[in-house]
Amino acid sequence: MLRSGRARAGAFAAALMAAAARPLIPAPAPLDLPDILVSRQLAQQAALREGDVVTLAADAAGSGATRFRVGGIYEPTPNPMRFTAKRIEARMHLPDLQALKANKSDPNSAESIGALNIRLVDPADVDAFATAVTDRAPGTSAGPTARAAGGSDPFAVLERFHLAVAIVTVLGSTAFLLALMVMRAEERRETIGIIRLIGVSQRSILLGVLVEGLLIATAGAAFGILVAVATQGAVNRFFQWRYDTALVFVRVTTAIALKSIALSVPLGVVAGLVGSWTLLRRDVVALIRR
Amino acid sequence: MNAWGLAWRTVARNPARAALAVSGVAVIGALLFTMLMLSRGLLVSFRALLDTAGFDVRVVSGQGSMIHREPIADASELAAAIGRLPEVERVALVRTAGAVALGGRAEIRAVDIALVGTTESAIGGVWDIVRGSPLPRDEPAGGPPPMIVSTKLAARLRLEPGSPLQIRVFLPGTASALPPTEGRVVGIGGFRFEATDDLTVSTTMKGFASAFGVVDADEADIVLAASRPGAGSAAAAAAIAALRPDLRSYSNDQVVEQFNQNAFSYFRQISVVLSSMTLAFAFLLVATLLTMSVNQRLGEVAALRALGFRRRRIAANLLCESALLVGTGGLAALPLGGALAVVLDRILRQMPGIPERLHFFVLEPQTVVLHVALLSVTGVLASVYPIWLAARLPIAATLRREIIS
Numbered sequence A: 001m002l003r004s005g006r007a008r009a010g011a012f013a014a015a016l017m018a019a020a021a022r023p024l025i026p027a028p029a030p031l032d033l034p035d036i037l038v039s040r041q042l043a044q045q046a047a048l049r050e051g052d053v054v055t056l057a058a059d060a061a062g063s064g065a066t067r068f069r070v071g072g073i074y075e076p077t078p079n080p081m082r083f084t085a086k087r088i089e090a091r092m093h094l095p096d097l098q099a100l101k102a103n104k105s106d107p108n109s110a111e112s113i114g115a116l117n118i119r120l121v122d123p124a125d126v127d128a129f130a131t132a133v134t135d136r137a138p139g140t141s142a143g144p145t146a147r148a149a150g151g152s153d154p155f156a157v158l159e160r161f162h163l164a165v166a167i168v169t170v171l172g173s174t175a176f177l178l179a180l181m182v183m184r185a186e187e188r189r190e191t192i193g194i195i196r197l198i199g200v201s202q203r204s205i206l207l208g209v210l211v212e213g214l215l216i217a218t219a220g221a222a223f224g225i226l227v228a229v230a231t232q233g234a235v236n237r238f239f240q241w242r243y244d245t246a247l248v249f250v251r252v253t254t255a256i257a258l259k260s261i262a263l264s265v266p267l268g269v270v271a272g273l274v275g276s277w278t279l280l281r282r283d284v285v286a287l288i289r290r
Numbered sequence B: 001m002n003a004w005g006l007a008w009r010t011v012a013r014n015p016a017r018a019a020l021a022v023s024g025v026a027v028i029g030a031l032l033f034t035m036l037m038l039s040r041g042l043l044v045s046f047r048a049l050l051d052t053a054g055f056d057v058r059v060v061s062g063q064g065s066m067i068h069r070e071p072i073a074d075a076s077e078l079a080a081a082i083g084r085l086p087e088v089e090r091v092a093l094v095r096t097a098g099a100v101a102l103g104g105r106a107e108i109r110a111v112d113i114a115l116v117g118t119t120e121s122a123i124g125g126v127w128d129i130v131r132g133s134p135l136p137r138d139e140p141a142g143g144p145p146p147m148i149v150s151t152k153l154a155a156r157l158r159l160e161p162g163s164p165l166q167i168r169v170f171l172p173g174t175a176s177a178l179p180p181t182e183g184r185v186v187g188i189g190g191f192r193f194e195a196t197d198d199l200t201v202s203t204t205m206k207g208f209a210s211a212f213g214v215v216d217a218d219e220a221d222i223v224l225a226a227s228r229p230g231a232g233s234a235a236a237a238a239a240i241a242a243l244r245p246d247l248r249s250y251s252n253d254q255v256v257e258q259f260n261q262n263a264f265s266y267f268r269q270i271s272v273v274l275s276s277m278t279l280a281f282a283f284l285l286v287a288t289l290l291t292m293s294v295n296q297r298l299g300e301v302a303a304l305r306a307l308g309f310r311r312r313r314i315a316a317n318l319l320c321e322s323a324l325l326v327g328t329g330g331l332a333a334l335p336l337g338g339a340l341a342v343v344l345d346r347i348l349r350q351m352p353g354i355p356e357r358l359h360f361f362v363l364e365p366q367t368v369v370l371h372v373a374l375l376s377v378t379g380v381l382a383s384v385y386p387i388w389l390a391a392r393l394p395i396a397a398t399l400r401r402e403i404i405s
Helices: A040-046 A094-101 A107-111 A123-136 A154-187 A189-197 A202-243 A254-281 A284-288 B003-013 B015-052 B075-083 B151-157 B205-211 B233-243 B252-261 B265-296 B298-306 B311-348 B365-382 B384-391 B395-404
Strands: A035-039 A053-056 A066-074 A090-092 B057-060 B088-102 B111-118 B127-132 B146-150 B164-169 B181-191 B200-204 B222-227 B248-251
Touching: A035 A040, A035 A053, A040 A066, A066 A090, A066 A094, A090 A094, A094 A107, A154 A189, A154 A254, A154 B015, A154 B265, A154 B311, A189 A202, A189 A254, A189 A284, A202 A254, A202 B265, B003 B015, B003 B311, B015 B252, B015 B265, B015 B311, B015 B365, B057 B233, B057 B252, B075 B088, B075 B222, B075 B233, B088 B205, B088 B233, B111 B151, B111 B164, B111 B205, B127 B146, B146 B151, B146 B164, B151 B181, B164 B200, B181 B200, B181 B205, B200 B205, B222 B233, B233 B248, B233 B252, B248 B252, B252 B265, B265 B298, B265 B311, B265 B365, B265 B384, B298 B311, B298 B395, B311 B365, B311 B384, B365 B384
Parallel strands: A035 A066, B111 B200, B146 B181
Antiparallel strands: A035 A090, A053 A066, B057 B222, B057 B248, B088 B111, B088 B164, B088 B222, B127 B181, B146 B200, B164 B181
């Protein structure tokens, strides 16, 4: 993407304009006017319908006021960088926006754009291309649209934040799980003592504990994933309602579900083994003594 | 022996179990404490940042936003008019632009900077001077523009007070650059609003205009005003709004409220969600541990009841046991949560554009009070079911079952 500091316009045919104080004035009769698309939020706020005629201006004083016909209403593409902003937007053809924003004292303003989206033949050339553009056209900046891996962009930072919170949660859960397993093992002290008295080997008991831990941990992980799947809709609906956006905030993917199982099942099994190990090491008589 | 003593002996009888339970509560409590610090941290920190800058009213153009501001014309006249208001003590003009500093080091050709033009010259406001002097109030005619550079830029370009510094600005909307302007570094300072990834150069409004090749430009992006003691920022903002209805004036309270409604709301909500989850988790943890503990001690409880212990006494014992686990864990959670907040704050402050002095997690006395209150309520609620279980225990049947088993 290539940017310069001129009008706050978007890329070709995707001009973006925030409605200023005065600019939107619906009128009843549709004429032979240029079409614009208005965002759902703008349509709701200004009670606009398809076919309405609106007047848009470059500023609150009404500079360059032009009439347009609402050709349609669109749901803005969710943008995580702007999800807290209210999407009061309209899209129009680039020449219409340039005419609207044209400054009579600056003939170049009618040909100005804010950004260019460029598809390179070889995406690997992005750095060389950006350097070439910046060197040849002072005042512009060029950069890749792809997110840099592990960088300091807000989503990479948020990902690290969520990962840190998840690690703390797992640590807390581990302590909780260990406490439960120790109690559970203690509860079965006599049973294990009797089993050992009748000749069942420690290895068999350990294997039993292992299988039991595996079953419980798998069931727990599956239940957790089911809860997450069931509640993700509610979480998304709440935040989508709160910020009036179609952005998806929570998504339980297969990879995430597998990661959860990969983490929780071994953790559950190990906690079970640690809990039982203290009993298995004890003398049989000590186990059945009351 | 009172209920506390009995609860202590019960907990101490299984030290490993108690240690694990306390550890679980401590870790979860630490997360809760951290999230409580996050819920208001940005607001408190942002407010402190605004207040320490020495101005409590901000005036911007009627169009744009607090971040994307249109320039205000005839700024000097506006500043003088605002300064004459009885509610206002002093006024400063600010202009900002992106520019490039051409440094003295051969290996560094140019670095991107934020160029700030201001009429402010006081130390301790928007900057702290580390070396050199602040911007002069009266700039001598014909000399190079005086400049204050941030400590990071000074280190990067090896600048000292007295060093020459070339600045090149870009004209917005044109694919061309102006010739560089040479200024003189008069001071090196720390800018309060400088982001971690920013390098800042501040100069006078005249110096700023000359960098753009114009000497008579009289525009400002923002007008800062300090209200007179006794008048208050709200009254000053209202007076400025009455003076110039075409502009927008905000007191610090209003600025904070705007950010609270938009930019900061995500972190507030994340903190609410995670606080609720950690509380639910702590509830489950304590309730499960106490219930299992009671189930293991049914015979003991029945024996105590048979000896004449009242239901209330048994309930008090369990409540004290819960209080010991949650209380000890909750206390341990405070330093643990503080350490966790430092780590998480360091992660979140890696976001681009965040002022270096802004913090996401801030410790306030009310956060500790809320933490204690929430954990206390959780501890009490978590002990309700085990208490009910112990209180309705049939004494004879339980003792019989205990003997038979």
